[in-house]
Amino acid sequence: MARLQKHERLANEMVKVGIVGGTGYTGVELLRLLATHPGVELRAITSRSEAGRPVSELFESLRGHVDLVFSEPEPERLAECDLVFFATPNGTAMKMVPQLLEAGVRVIDLAADFRLRDPAVWEQWYGMPHACPELLEEAVYGLPELNREQIRTARLVANPGCYPTASALGLLPLVEAGAVDTSALLADCKSGVSGAGRGANAAMLMGEVGESFKAYAVPGHRHLPEIRQTLEWVSETPIGLTFVPHLVPMVRGIHATLYGRLNGDLDLQALYERRYQDEPFVDVMPEGSHPETRSVRGVNHCRIAVHRPQGGDMVVVLSVIDNLTKGAAGQAIQNMNLMFDLAETTGLEQVALSP
C-alpha cells in the first residue's frame, strides 16, 4: 500500500508537503512554521487567485524564508506530495480529497469538511450537501490529546476548529472523570480577529472591530456541534452545551471560559495535572492562575487553569491558545509529526512572543 511505503521512507527522507489554499491566515501560519521545520520539504502552495505570484510578495514576513510561487491547484503536482494540507474555505477540500487519498497522499484538512462524523449534522450546520460523506467515518479528528494513536496511522485528519480545541482541552478532564453535570456545560469564548480570516469583509475592518467588543452567533455557531461531538465521545451521557463566541479587538488568541456544575468533591488541580502530565503542549498552571492569551502567542501550547470560586459547586476553567497555532496550523503540524513518525514537538519549540 502506497501509504505505508511513504511512511517507511521517512527514516531518511524529508516529508514532501503541499498546501492548497495558502493565501489566508492559516496558510501564512503554516508557512511560518514549515519554513523552519527541519523535517519538511515544501513542494507546492496553490492559490487560484494568486497563481504565479511569489509567496513572499503577498506575505512580507516570509521574505528570505520562502521562495515558492503560488501555483494552480493541479492534482498531478499535489500527488507527488506525501502530505497535503488544505487551508481552504469550508467545502473545498471535500471535492479534492478522495482523488488525493487514492493517489496515496495523506491529507490534513484545516477547514471543517471532515470534522463532524454525522453527514446529516454536517449538512445542517454547513448548509450544503457533503461531497464525500463516506470519508467522514474514516477521518480522524486531529486532537492529539484525545486521538494520538489513530492520528499516527490516519490517511485523513480533520484538524479541529480553534474554539473546539480550546474548549475541549479545557473540559475533557471533567467530562472524562464524570465530575460535572453534562446537561448544562457552558463555553463563553473570546477570539481575536484573525479567526475571521483574511477575506475582504467590511465587518472585520479595524474601523469596525477596533476598540469594541461584542458577542456573535449566539443563536448557533458551527463549532457548537463540534465541541459537543468531542465531549460525547468521552461521556456516557448526552452533552448539553451553551456556546457563546465573542470578538476581541486583538489579532491573535482565544480564551475559553468554561463552566460546569460539579456533582461531587474532588481535587480538580490534581485531576488536570494528571490528565495532561505527559502532554507536550498542554500546560496546567498552578492553582489560582489566570492564563493570558499573549503567553501562547505564536506557539502550539494551551495553558489551562482550573478554579472553584468560593469553594462552591461551580467549576471555572480558563483555557488559552493561539487560534492560528494550536487552533489551526500548529496543531496541523503536530498531527503531521505524528503521522510521519517525527518527534511530536518538531518545529514547534518556539517561545511565545510576549510582550
Added chain:
Amino acid sequence: MARLQKHERLANEMVKVGIVGGTGYTGVELLRLLATHPGVELRAITSRSEAGRPVSELFESLRGHVDLVFSEPEPERLAECDLVFFATPNGTAMKMVPQLLEAGVRVIDLAADFRLRDPAVWEQWYGMPHACPELLEEAVYGLPELNREQIRTARLVANPGCYPTASALGLLPLVEAGAVDTSALLADCKSGVSGAGRGANAAMLMGEVGESFKAYAVPGHRHLPEIRQTLEWVSETPIGLTFVPHLVPMVRGIHATLYGRLNGDLDLQALYERRYQDEPFVDVMPEGSHPETRSVRGVNHCRIAVHRPQGGDMVVVLSVIDNLTKGAAGQAIQNMNLMFDLAETTGLEQVALSP
C-alpha cells in the same frame, strides 16, 4: 432642614457641585459631562497631589472647557456646594461624608464605600473597618432603573459599580419575573482597561495588556456581593451567582454575558421590552441582536439583547455599557438630575462615538 431648602432653590438656580478626587478616569469623565451640563455650576475639584494645578493641564481634552484649578479638599469650601461627588479610591469617602451630610450637602459616592448594606459583608470584601456603618442603611443604591424614587430624595447615593450596572440591568427582568433558577446565575463579564483606573500600575501598562486577553479575580471579585445584593432585593430566593471578570485590550466598554436556566416558557423579548419601556437609558434591541460596546461609547445607555439559543432552557443576555459613563460618571449625573429635579436626561443626550 437644609436639604429641603436647597432642593427648593433649584427652580431658579444652578446646582453648585464639587468633586473630591478628580484626577482619575472617573473624575475626568465627570468633568467632561458636567462641562456641558446646563444645570450645573462646578465650584470645586480637589486633589491633594495636584492642588494648585489647572485641571486642563492634567487633562488636555478639557482645555477650553474647564477653567478650574485643583484645590485641597477643604471641608468648608465643599460645604458651600449643593452636591459633592466622590471620585476617590475606596475608603476615602466614608471619612468625609458624615461631616458633609451634617452641613446639608448631598453626596454621590462613585466608589464602593456605601454600596453594600451589611457592614460585615463590606468589611470582608474591602478589608478594612467601615468608618460610618450607620450610614449604610440610609444610603440609596443609585441604580435609577431600580430605585428611582428613593434616589430623588436621598441625601447619600451609592453609585453602582460598572460590572454591577451592566449585570443587574441585564438580569433584573428575569429575576423580577421569577423566570430563572436563581441558584445558578452566571455573569461572564469583560471590561476595557480604563476600569482599572489611572494609577501607576505596571500590570496595566499597554505593554502588558495590549493585544492580550485574560480573566482575573476568578476566586472572588468585590462586585460579586454587590450584584448578588441587588438581585436578592428583588428575588424571593437567595441568589447563587458565579461572576468572572475579564480584561479586554480596549480603553472603554463593558460587555456582560449573562446566563440563567429558565424554569418555564415565556416571551423573553416582550418581558425585556415591557420592563424597560419607560427607561431613557436602557435600549432593548430587536431579537437576534448582538450589541457592541462601541455603540455606547461615551454615553449613558445600556443596550441589551436577550437570546434563547436553539430554543433550549438557557437564556443568554448580552448587556453593554460604557464603564466610565453608565458604569460611573454618567450614572452619577443621572442620579444628580433625579436628586435635583432636573430632567433625568439633562446633559446626557450625546450620541455614542462610533466608530
Added chain:
Amino acid sequence: MARLQKHERLANEMVKVGIVGGTGYTGVELLRLLATHPGVELRAITSRSEAGRPVSELFESLRGHVDLVFSEPEPERLAECDLVFFATPNGTAMKMVPQLLEAGVRVIDLAADFRLRDPAVWEQWYGMPHACPELLEEAVYGLPELNREQIRTARLVANPGCYPTASALGLLPLVEAGAVDTSALLADCKSGVSGAGRGANAAMLMGEVGESFKAYAVPGHRHLPEIRQTLEWVSETPIGLTFVPHLVPMVRGIHATLYGRLNGDLDLQALYERRYQDEPFVDVMPEGSHPETRSVRGVNHCRIAVHRPQGGDMVVVLSVIDNLTKGAAGQAIQNMNLMFDLAETTGLEQVALSP
C-alpha cells in the same frame, strides 16, 4: 447651553438638510453631529445600496437618535433641502451638484471633487475627467480659518481633506509670515484607520493593520496637491512639499508632524498664538507641548504645538485633529453654520472623549 441655543434657534427656521451617501464613516459622523445640532432639520439621507433600511439599523450608535430611513438619491427630494452634504466617493458629487445648485440648493462636498482649482491637476491626480470643471473656480475651499468670509456666501463648498486640514493649519502661520524656506517643507502625517473608509477592503482588516505601522503612498498621495495649493494661495513663492502619510493602528485621529527651515529669527509661539487667537477651533498649546490625538477625539478642534529643537533653524510643528470631525464632518458643519448665519460653534461644543 446647547439647550438654550436650541430655543433661540427655534424662533427662526431650521436649516433643512440632506445627506447623499450616508453609509460611510463620514456619513455616520455627520449624523452623530447633526442629531444633536439645534438648528438643523434632517430631511433625507440617501444610499442606493441601503435604500429602505432604517439608518439606526446600520449604525447601532444612532438608535434612539435618528429615525430616518435610507432613501434613493432622488433629485426632487434633495431639491427641497436648503443644504445637501455629499459624503460620497470621489467622482459622485460632480455629477449631481450642477442640478442641485440650479435648484437653489447649497452644497458642501466632503469628497474631493471640488478641492483643486485647476481641472488638469484634478484629472491627473483623480484619474478621471471632471464632470463640471466650470464649477471649480466658484467652489470655495472650506477651511474657515483661511476662507471664512467666502464660505458665508458660497453656493458650493469643497470641504478640505483630513491631512490637508491638519497640515495647512499647522503650516499657515509660518508661510503667511514668510518665516520658512517654502522650497522644502515636509509633512510627515499619521492617520487612524477610519480615514480609509467603511468599504470592504482586505488591506484594512484589523488582522492586517492591527499592531502594525507603515507608510503608504510615498510616491504620491492625492492630498499633496491639495496642501500645496492651499499654501501657494498664501505664499509668494511656489511651494516645495514632501508629504508622507502613515497608517496608525487606531480608529480615529491624525497627527501631522511638520518641518520647515526657518529663514530668520522670530517668536514662533507668539506668531501662532496671534494667528489663531480668534479661532474657536484652533488651540495653540503652551510652549513645549506635545498634543495627543485623543485630546480631540470626536471634536472639531485642532491642537497645535510649535517647537524649535535645540534652538536650531528647523521648526517642528505638531498638529492634531480627529480625521472624521475637524478632518471631515465637523468642519462641514462648521462651514454650514457659517453659510446659514448660525453661531460658528453651534452643535460642535462637545468635549473630547478622553480616555
Added chain:
Amino acid sequence: MARLQKHERLANEMVKVGIVGGTGYTGVELLRLLATHPGVELRAITSRSEAGRPVSELFESLRGHVDLVFSEPEPERLAECDLVFFATPNGTAMKMVPQLLEAGVRVIDLAADFRLRDPAVWEQWYGMPHACPELLEEAVYGLPELNREQIRTARLVANPGCYPTASALGLLPLVEAGAVDTSALLADCKSGVSGAGRGANAAMLMGEVGESFKAYAVPGHRHLPEIRQTLEWVSETPIGLTFVPHLVPMVRGIHATLYGRLNGDLDLQALYERRYQDEPFVDVMPEGSHPETRSVRGVNHCRIAVHRPQGGDMVVVLSVIDNLTKGAAGQAIQNMNLMFDLAETTGLEQVALSP
C-alpha cells in the same frame, strides 16, 4: 535546522551567559531568544527585586522553557560567565562592568552607558557623572553592519538604541556615499510602547496611550546624539539632524521615516542593495515598497525601502525593526555570536509573527 546547528555546536563548548537585570522587556526578550539558542548555556539571571522567584513565574510565556530563578547580582557568580548581558536601567552597568572585565568576562550592555564616545556629551544627555569614562573609548558600538570586525574581538560592546539602529541602518548608505546634504537630515520615528519599558509609569497605561498617537521629547531625546555620532563616524562633514520620536498604540515595532536632500543624481535602489547585499539581517525591499513593522515582529531583521517622491531632490527612506529584537535583544545576540565565533544568525532564524 536550529536542531542541526545545536548538534554541531555541542561538539564545542557552550557559551556561559549571565543576564543582569532581567525583569524588563529587554530581559524577557533576551530570555526568549536565548532559550532556543543552540550555543548558549544560561547560567544566571539577576534581579534585586525578584531574587528567589522563578523566572517563569514572572514571565508566563517562559513556562517550560526557562527553569532559572532570579538571583542577587553577585559578582563572583557572574565572573564564572563568558559573557554578561546588562539589561539594566541607564547608569547601572557602568558601576559593575570594570570589575567584570577585569575578571575576564566580556560584556554587552543593552543600556546606554557605553554608547557615546565623549564623556561630556554622555553626561550632558544622561544627567549624571560617568563611573568609568576611561572605558568609553574601548567600548565598541555594536552595530554589526558598521563595526563587525571590531565587535568580534571586543571585550565591551555598547548595544545600540532602538531608534539609532533603525535610523542608522536607513541613513548609512546615503551618508557613506556622500549623497545627501548632511546639514539637514531628518528622522521622524515612531515606536511601539514596549520601548518605554516595564516599569510602573502612569503615562504608559493602556488607558493613556491606547487609541492615541503623539510625539514626545521634541526638544531633545537621548538618541539624537547617538544617531549623530554614528553618522559622523562615516561622514566627512558634521551632521545636522532633527530627530522627532512618536508613540504608536501598539506593543512592538519601530518605523523610521528618514529624509535627506539629495545633492546629485544616483541610483538609490542600487546603492542600498549593494550596501546591504551581504548582510543577513538587512532586507532592502523592491522599489516602491512600504515595509510594515509587523513583518519584523519578533525577528532580528531590518527592512528598508528607499523612495524619491515625484523624482524630486528629497530622498525618503522607510526603515522598520522590532524595537525589542534588532533594536535590543536580537542585536545583542547577533553581537554575541560575532564575539564567540558562532554563525552570526545562530538562534535568530525565526520567521516574523504576522499577522
